Amino acid sequence: MGKIAVLYIDDERHNLYAFRATFRLEYEVFIAESAEEARQLLRNHQIPIVIADQRMPKETGIEFFESIMSTHPQVMRILLTGYTDIQAVINAVNLGNVFRYLQKPWKEEEIRTAITQAYEIYQTRAQLVIKNKELELAYSELDKFVYSASHDMRSPLMSILGVVKLARMEGDFTNTKAYFSMIEESVERLDGFIKSIIDYYRNKRNSFHPSEIDFKDMVDFCIQNQLHLEETDLNFKINIDQKQSFVSDKLKLGIALSNLISNGIKYQDHNKTEKQVSIDIKVDAQKATIRIADNGIGIKEGEVEKIFRMFYRATNMNPGSGIGLYIVKDAVEQLAGSITVESIYGQGSTFELNIPNQSS
Numbered sequence: 001m002g003k004i005a006v007l008y009i010d011d012e013r014h015n016l017y018a019f020r021a022t023f024r025l026e027y028e029v030f031i032a033e034s035a036e037e038a039r040q041l042l043r044n045h046q047i048p049i050v051i052a053d054q055r056m057p058k059e060t061g062i063e064f065f066e067s068i069m070s071t072h073p074q075v076m077r078i079l080l081t082g083y084t085d086i087q088a089v090i091n092a093v094n095l096g097n098v099f100r101y102l103q104k105p106w107k108e109e110e111i112r113t114a115i116t117q118a119y120e121i122y123q124t125r126a127q128l129v130i131k132n133k134e135l136e137l138a139y140s141e142l143d144k145f146v147y148s149a150s151h152d153m154r155s156p157l158m159s160i161l162g163v164v165k166l167a168r169m170e171g172d173f174t175n176t177k178a179y180f181s182m183i184e185e186s187v188e189r190l191d192g193f194i195k196s197i198i199d200y201y202r203n204k205r206n207s208f209h210p211s212e213i214d215f216k217d218m219v220d221f222c223i224q225n226q227l228h229l230e231e232t233d234l235n236f237k238i239n240i241d242q243k244q245s246f247v248s249d250k251l252k253l254g255i256a257l258s259n260l261i262s263n264g265i266k267y268q269d270h271n272k273t274e275k276q277v278s279i280d281i282k283v284d285a286q287k288a289t290i291r292i293a294d295n296g297i298g299i300k301e302g303e304v305e306k307i308f309r310m311f312y313r314a315t316n317m318n319p320g321s322g323i324g325l326y327i328v329k330d331a332v333e334q335l336a337g338s339i340t341v342e343s344i345y346g347q348g349s350t351f352e353l354n355i356p357n358q359s360s
Contacts, residue, residue, distance in 0.1 A: 003028040004119050005045065009038045009052040009064065010080075019051075022108060027115065035059040035067070042072055048122045049115055051078040053104070065098060074125060076118035080104050159183075208334065210247050210358045215240050215281050215288070218250070222258045226265055234268060235276040242283040247359040248335055256331040257290070259324040260351050264294040269346075287337075287357050293350040299343035307341070 007030040008019045016031040023029055030047060032038035035058065041047065050068075052061035059067075065077045079101040099121070100114050160183050223236055264277035272295060280291040299307060308329040328351075332339045336356050343349035 004049065004115060005030065005047045006115060007032065007038060007041055007047045007050045009033075009035065009050070009056070009061070011053065011056045015053070023111070026112070035064040038064065039068065042068065042075070047075065049076045049078065049118050051080065051111070054079055054081045062098075074122065074129075076122050078102060078114050078118065080106060208249050209251065211250050212359075213246050213248055213250055213253065215242050215246070215283065218254060218257065219279055219281070222254065222261050225258065226262050233275060234265060235274065237276060237278040239279070240281045242281065242288075244283060244285065245359045246283045246288055246357050248288075248355055248357070252331040252335055253355065256328045256335075256353065257292075259328045260292045263324060263349075263351075264292060264296060267294070267296040267349075269295065269297050269348075283357070285357060285359075288353075288355045290353040290355065291350060292353075293348065295348040298345040298347050298349055299341075300345045304341055304343055308339075 003026070005028040006023070008016060009032045010016050010019075011033055013033060016033065020029045020031055030041050030045065032041055035052075035056065038050070038052070042050075050065075052064055054061040056064075061079050061081075065079070068075065077098045079098045080103075081101050082104055099118050102110055102114060163183050219238060219240065261277065261279075268275045274295075276295055278291070278293045280293075282289045307325050309326060329339055332353055332355070338354050340352050341349060342352075
């Protein structure tokens, strides 16, 4: 961890130099002779702790603290006051949201203790902000999940029930084959959605387990698994350049690859005579670069930045779950990697993953 950044404000220059000389080895010290200079430093640097002298000619310490309440609410504030500034102490608490006040002349050990305690609170608050954002995101995703899960699971079940009722009402079995096809389609939709939920759960709940990965075996497995689930006349073009060891989480990487390959199959353009998915993988000491390109229906302009959202569907041409690409992005982020996409509507899409090599 780097040094704690501390800003000290005092209109007396010798006090500033004395503070910097005393604490420069322990902290990253910033000094300012005026409140305006201090505000400029806060705009340009991430400074968690500010110490200000109360008695400054143009703007008091309390007035300065009050002025940064809206722009830098997270900053921990320490006020230096004289023995007779009791009212200043009261105002500091009421107006400036001061963490602590210290009497002048300051003592080294008191300053160190105040900075240490202030920084602990600063870190705790920062972590709380992060956790609150994560909780808000989790609640938002849960709301979407419950709504979409109930809709996407009930819809095929209602379709099956409707077909059964229709067959019963007709009383004969003339259209049995058509009815079975409709039931089969609904069951496959439900099965695909349940598989997506399982992938989502496995990716979220499993911690990182590094192991050596043979991309040829992994890609072959993912393709065969998808072909078993979905009939297609796609032509797969595979080019793998792996001359050295690659280590990552096999489960998470496999989930990402399977979903991207499934995407290429689901969103193929049936009007094209030659339908294909290209998989290019290059491995070096630092990373694996994975490019999966198809000549399918593509994604409309303006939709690309939305496709990684949970349950977002860029098209209704295929009854997908809308969760697959969300799972891909989540898995890639858990692998400390990155994913980008380029797409031209009517021509196809290209996904590129960069996954760090954990072998070293």
